[in-house]
Amino acid sequence: MIADMLRVVRLGLKSLMVHKLRSSLTTAGILFGVASVIAMLAVGEGAGEETLKRFRDMGVTNVLIRSVKPEETQQTSSSSMTSILGYGLFYPEADRIQNLLPQSTVVRVREFQRGVMRGENWRSTVIVGTEVAFLPVTNMKVQEGRWLTELDMQKQANVCVLGASLGKILFPLENPVGQTVMVGIEDRFTVVGVLEYQGRAAGPNGTTLDECAFVPMSSSRRRFGDTIRNPSTNRWEAVELHEIKVKLPSPEEVEPGANVLRTMLQPVHGPKGDIEITVPLELLREQERQRQMFNLVLAIIASISLLVGGIGIMNVMLATVTERTREIGIRRALGAKKRHIVQQFLVEAGVLSALGGLVGVGLGMLVPQAITHFFKQNTIVEPYHVLLAFCISAAVGVVFGIYPAWRAANMDPVEALRHE
Amino acid sequence: MQQPTDRPVIAEFVDVHRHYVMGENVVRALDGVSMQVRKGDYLSIMGRSGSGKSTMLNILGCLDRPTAGRYHVGGRDVSQLDDNALSDVRGREIGFIFQSFNLIPQLTVLENLEVPLFYQGRVGRESREKAEHLAERVGLGGRLEHRPNELSGGQQQRVAIARALMNDPLFLLADEATGNLDTSTEKEILDLFDTLRPDGVTIVVVTHNPNVAARSDHTLWLKDGQVESWIDNRAAGGAQ
Numbered sequence: 023m024i025a026d027m028l029r030v031v032r033l034g035l036k037s038l039m040v041h042k043l044r045s046s047l048t049t050a051g052i053l054f055g056v057a058s059v060i061a062m063l064a065v066g067e068g069a070g071e072e073t074l075k076r077f078r079d080m081g082v083t084n085v086l087i088r089s090v091k092p093e094e095t096q097q098t099s100s101s102s103m104t105s106i107l108g109y110g111l112f113y114p115e116a117d118r119i120q121n122l123l124p125q126s127t128v129v130r131v132r133e134f135q136r137g138v139m140r141g142e143n144w145r146s147t148v149i150v151g152t153e154v155a156f157l158p159v160t161n162m163k164v165q166e167g168r169w170l171t172e173l174d175m176q177k178q179a180n181v182c183v184l185g186a187s188l189g190k191i192l193f194p195l196e197n198p199v200g201q202t203v204m205v206g207i208e209d210r211f212t213v214v215g216v217l218e219y220q221g222r223a224a225g226p227n228g229t230t231l232d233e234c235a236f237v238p239m240s241s242s243r244r245r246f247g248d249t250i251r252n253p254s255t256n257r258w259e260a261v262e263l264h265e266i267k268v269k270l271p272s273p274e275e276v277e278p279g280a281n282v283l284r285t286m287l288q289p290v291h292g293p294k295g296d297i298e299i300t301v302p303l304e305l306l307r308e309q310e311r312q313r314q315m316f317n318l319v320l321a322i323i324a325s326i327s328l329l330v331g332g333i334g335i336m337n338v339m340l341a342t343v344t345e346r347t348r349e350i351g352i353r354r355a356l357g358a359k360k361r362h363i364v365q366q367f368l369v370e371a372g373v374l375s376a377l378g379g380l381v382g383v384g385l386g387m388l389v390p391q392a393i394t395h396f397f398k399q400n401t402i403v404e405p406y407h408v409l410l411a412f413c414i415s416a417a418v419g420v421v422f423g424i425y426p427a428w429r430a431a432n433m434d435p436v437e438a439l440r441h442e
Numbered sequence: 443m444q445q446p447t448d449r450p451v452i453a454e455f456v457d458v459h460r461h462y463v464m465g466e467n468v469v470r471a472l473d474g475v476s477m478q479v480r481k482g483d484y485l486s487i488m489g490r491s492g493s494g495k496s497t498m499l500n501i502l503g504c505l506d507r508p509t510a511g512r513y514h515v516g517g518r519d520v521s522q523l524d525d526n527a528l529s530d531v532r533g534r535e536i537g538f539i540f541q542s543f544n545l546i547p548q549l550t551v552l553e554n555l556e557v558p559l560f561y562q563g564r565v566g567r568e569s570r571e572k573a574e575h576l577a578e579r580v581g582l583g584g585r586l587e588h589r590p591n592e593l594s595g596g597q598q599q600r601v602a603i604a605r606a607l608m609n610d611p612l613f614l615l616a617d618e619a620t621g622n623l624d625t626s627t628e629k630e631i632l633d634l635f636d637t638l639r640p641d642g643v644t645i646v647v648v649t650h651n652p653n654v655a656a657r658s659d660h661t662l663w664l665k666d667g668q669v670e671s672w673i674d675n676r677a678a679g680g681a682q
Contacts, residue, residue, distance in 0.1 A: 025566070026560075036548050040548050349547075351544075352544045352557075354505075355503065355505060355538045355544075356538065356557050356561065356605070357529055357532050357533015357534070357561040357609070359525075359529040360525060360526070439505070439540070
């Protein structure tokens with residue numbers, strides 16, 4: 023049975039080899055169809071991936087409330103040189119949130135741009151003043167040493183924990199734990215720990231969390247105060263809290279929690295427009311919806327090219343059947359049944375498209391790499407997409423081969439033998 | 443009429459009619475033909491064009507069915523069989539030889555020889571050995587891997603004869619088997635037929651060539667779809 027099938031396939035290949043150019047052109051139709059299906063799906067998968075990862079890194083059960091500088095009006099900017107621009111979240115608001123959502127974990131965050139120096143190594147970065155719960159809420163882990171403790175908070179200790187990249191920059195050769203670094207021009211901080219490398223997890227002010235240094239909330243407040251000078255506008259700004267992270271117990275509670283927060287913050291901050299509430303879960307879902315839509319559109323476009331390939335196969339198979347009418351007559355005279363003829367031409371069409379599919383798979387896996395390389399566009403080739411594309415291509419051949427094969431089988435043997 | 447012998451009947455027409463409807467007219471291509479082919483016969487069927495030769499050939503070869511009457515192959519009535527069953531009869535009982543050889547161009551000689559057995563699911567060592575044996579028998583032992591277009595007409599027809607013998611048919615059915623060959627090659631092919639006969643091979647040739655018909659034992663003359671006469675070529679001294 024298998025040997026017979028192999029024989030039919032071999033026969034199919036032989037017949038296809040008779041018209042090499044025609045067969046390869048037909049194959050090309052399927053080839054590009056399959057390649058475009060794979061490539062498009064890979065681009066589609068890859069397209070949203072970075073955004074999705076960023077949202078996931080924010081934490082799917084978190085709601086992030088950030089202070090943003092409100093849009094400046096003419097009036098305020100004219101008086102800018104003298105006055106201090108105050109905006110954003112206030113310290114007591116964190117406590118109110120905690121009271122409103124007792125199940126949640128609330129973390130306050132202050133951020134200051136400072137230079138950090140160790141010996142000859144210097145780096146301008148963001149000093150994050152925060153609390154103990156920051157670590158679990160952001161899902162980060164300590165690589166070496168320890169994280170900040172309640173005691174550090176109470177003592178307003180001059181201790182810091184370094185992000186992985188910052189640790190490498192300041193201490194390329196030695197273990198940073200126990201060493202001191204200079205923050206700004208006058209404050210010495212003792213390094214108590216280094217965090218695990220996070221990858222691309224986004225941090226404040228265009229940095230990544232790997233480049234930040236983390237200090238106790240209380241120390242940040244004592245050392246750096248609440249007012250900073252914005253170097254770009256050269257004016258003083260007062261911000262108490264740059265961010266409040268609220269971690270809710272489960273994803274189901276994110277949406278109601280976010281609504282509570284919006285209602286609570288709206289009266290104070292709504293008119294000023296000085297905060298921004300980000301719900302990673304909502305963004306994630308929205309992004310995923312968009313990506314699915316995008317994928318669907320791409321898949322449809324790619325399928326059309328497969329369809330065109332299939333029509334090409336049908337066309338060629340019809341020509342082949344007409345051309346080989348005599349052969350069909352001979353085979354029928356020698357004892358071939360209709361089903362043998364159907365089988366022969368179906369296999370031929372299948373081989374034609376499967377060959378196209380095979381090469382198409384190869385090309386389809388190369389194209390995304392080229393796209394990634396030349397256009398810096400993230401692509402992801404899912405193995406099941408490849409399998410799917412290949413199976414579809416083989417199916418296209420068989421489906422579009424049915425009618426020609428049926429025509430071949432239903433020829434009158436006498437007529438077929440007489441055919442010149 | 444045919445002379446009675448004790449050899450078994452392997453193919454028999456009983457009052458066979460084949461009518462074609464052409465618009466308003468009914469063409470009686472065969473109009474009540476009865477005849478028998480016995481094992482070991484060498485029979486030729488002759489007639490002018492339009493006499494019903496081709497129709498008779500098609501029915502003999504199970505490529506077509508009679509409108510009325512019965513056709514027995516190996517004692518079995520095949521006149522009402524469906525397409526599938528007829529294909530089986532063709533594949534098992536009949537060895538076709540055509541005027542234009544009808545080898546499949548993209549296949550080698552060996553593969554061409556294996557085609558009839560392939561459709562009976564008998565491809566393998568058996569079919570290969572048989573093909574080698576028959577190729578040897580028709581004088582083409584060394585050509586198994588050649589393609590048809592690398593062979594002369596006479597050689598192609600030898601391959602076709604070997605192919606017709608692959609399924610050990612009840613009879614060979616040759617349609618103008620030498621029509622595309624020159625005289626000397628024609629003689630070679632007819633000589634080959636003669637060498638097959640001692641093995642009990644039954645041969646039916648359909649031809650309009652008197653020289654070909656003269657080599658057979660009997661000739662059946664068709665005229666207007668009916669048997670006009672039977673001629674015993676041996677009695678007439680027509681054979682060698």
